[in-house]
Amino acid sequence: MAIKQKGKSLKSRSSQLSDTFFQLDVLNGKALADEKFPAFGKQIGEHGWTSFKPKKTEIFQLNIGKLCNQTCAHCHVDAGPDRKEENMSKETLERCLELIKMMPDVHTVDITGGAPEMNPHFRWFVEECTKLGKTVMDRCNLTIIMANKKYHDMPAFFAKHKVHVVSSLPYFSKSRTDSQRGDGVFEDSIKALQLLNEVGYGVEGSDLKLDLVYNPSGAFLPDSQETLQAEFKRQLKRKYNITFNNLFAITNLPVSRFLDYLIESDNYQSYMQLLVESFNPGTIEGLMCRNTISVSWDGYIYDCDFNQMLDLKVAAPNAQHINEVDFEQLNNRNIVVNQHCYGCTAGAGSSCGGETV
Numbered sequence: 001m002a003i004k005q006k007g008k009s010l011k012s013r014s015s016q017l018s019d020t021f022f023q024l025d026v027l028n029g030k031a032l033a034d035e036k037f038p039a040f041g042k043q044i045g046e047h048g049w050t051s052f053k054p055k056k057t058e059i060f061q062l063n064i065g066k067l068c069n070q071t072c073a074h075c076h077v078d079a080g081p082d083r084k085e086e087n088m089s090k091e092t093l094e095r096c097l098e099l100i101k102m103m104p105d106v107h108t109v110d111i112t113g114g115a116p117e118m119n120p121h122f123r124w125f126v127e128e129c130t131k132l133g134k135t136v137m138d139r140c141n142l143t144i145i146m147a148n149k150k151y152h153d154m155p156a157f158f159a160k161h162k163v164h165v166v167s168s169l170p171y172f173s174k175s176r177t178d179s180q181r182g183d184g185v186f187e188d189s190i191k192a193l194q195l196l197n198e199v200g201y202g203v204e205g206s207d208l209k210l211d212l213v214y215n216p217s218g219a220f221l222p223d224s225q226e227t228l229q230a231e232f233k234r235q236l237k238r239k240y241n242i243t244f245n246n247l248f249a250i251t252n253l254p255v256s257r258f259l260d261y262l263i264e265s266d267n268y269q270s271y272m273q274l275l276v277e278s279f280n281p282g283t284i285e286g287l288m289c290r291n292t293i294s295v296s297w298d299g300y301i302y303d304c305d306f307n308q309m310l311d312l313k314v315a316a317p318n319a320q321h322i323n324e325v326d327f328e329q330l331n332n333r334n335i336v337v338n339q340h341c342y343g344c345t346a347g348a349g350s351s352c353g354g355e356t357v
Contacts, residue, residue: 008071009080010257017260018078020311026263027254027339035269037276040341047281052335054303059292060100061110061352063308064088064122066297068114069147072181074215076255076309079114086114088297090121095322096295097128102327108164110292110352112139112305117151130161137164139213142192143185155192159199159208166248167193168213172235180217193242202244211246213354219267221278221347222249225355248354251275253306253343275342283349286356289335295322303335305352306344312336 010018017023022031029036044052066083068075100106109129116122116138129136138158145154158165169189170180177186193210197203202210212232216222229247236242252258254272262268289303293314299322302308316333318326349356 009078009082010260011078012080012082015260017256017263020309023255023259023310024338026259026268032263033268033272035272037272037339037342040339040345041337043279043342044281044284044337044345047284049284052337053333054331054335055290056105057103057291057293057331058105059108059110059288060096060103060106061112061292061294061305062088062093062096063112063114063294063296063305064093064116064119064125065114067118068141069118069144070115070141070181070185072141072257073261074180074217074252074258076253076258076306077114078256078309083114086297087119088121090124092297092299092322093121093125095299097125097132099322099325100129100132100134106134108135108137110137110139115141115144117144117154123157126157126161126163135164136161137166140165140167141181142167142169142189143181145192145195146188155195155199155201158196159201162208164209164211165196165201166211166213167196167244168215169193169232170215170217172232172239176217180215190240190242193236193244194240197242202242204243210244211248212244213248213250215250215252219262219265219271219274221251221274222350225249225348246354248352249348249350250352250354251343251346251350253340253350255306255309255340272339272342275346278346279342280345280347280349280357283345283356286349286351287344288351288353292352293330299323301325301330306340307336307338310338310340312338 025031065087066079068079071080126136145151170177174186200206201208232247262271294302294305294308296308301314313320315336316329319330344350
């Protein structure tokens with residue numbers, strides 16, 4: 001069953017699921033669901049992870065705002081055009097730069113949203129990060145490049161600063177892409193990818209990196225990342241003369257609008273059962289929460305972007321906000337886990353960089 005476009009965020013619809021506490025109640029069998037699943041924390045404990053701590057922080061991820069030109073039906077951020085208030089201020093971005101300077105192992109600044117490019121300070125922040133010698137990764141929905149004339153030069157801007165562009169494309173067909181992301185998304189995405197190719201992104205011999213992200217269109221796990229990548233490359237090259245570097249296959253986590261879809265379509269129980277039964281302890285070592293911290297638009301610190309969307313702050317009382325960071329606490333914390341973590345440990349694993357094993 002394909003996901004259908006909602007058109008509005010959960011917040012604007014005053015949905016119960018816009019409340020992170022309610023989402024956690026659902027995930028933990030306290031609301032809506034009839035069946036409780038084994039606690040994720042206990043599951044990893046049975047596989048030797050009596051304490052679950054991070055390694056050194058190498059990736060500094062920011063959700064720069066929930067404002068977006070799209071309202072994708074699977075979005076775990078609940079982003080959309082109506083989320084105008086949740087946009088990171090320049091003051092918060094300046095403080096993030098200070099922290100990045102203080103964290104010597106950070107080599108990559110991963111900027112996500114919403115559509116990060118819609119933040120008025122986006123370009124300034126990218127420039128400042130590149131001055132620090134950091135790799136900047138931008139999670140671009142592609143259609144933003146075509147949405148308005150003021151974004152048409154984004155490919156050239158990305159190329160100038162050697163931004164690593166990670167672009168979401170649900171599928172290489174119009175029907176499956178538009179069913180997940182909205183009418184006209186596929187056509188604009190193809191045009192944007194062609195513009196990125198024109199400036200050198202994803203082209204053999206170029207150092208401009210263009211990666212694609214695939215999310216399943218329903219309540220199932222992604223196929224093999226290697227298989228999907230080969231088929232995406234073949235189809236996009238044959239049909240549209242588009243090339244790219246890598247494809248990341250990311251499992252949809254039962255959070256926010258995808259959780260809403262699962263409940264509305266009566267797929268929640270079966271999907272959670274699938275995630276639990278597909279638990280793979282071999283994925284744990286490579287999870288993104290091991291080497292990443294995630295900062296929200298208002299400056300709070302989380303172990304990952306998914307924890308951020310459930311408001312599960314880091315387990316370090318004196319390091320939960322960027323304005324007051326005890327690095328010893330932050331580096332020695334236990335990673336916060338909950339039932340949604342089954343999504344990252346199912347099958348071949350899932351992270352912001354695709355499969356983990």
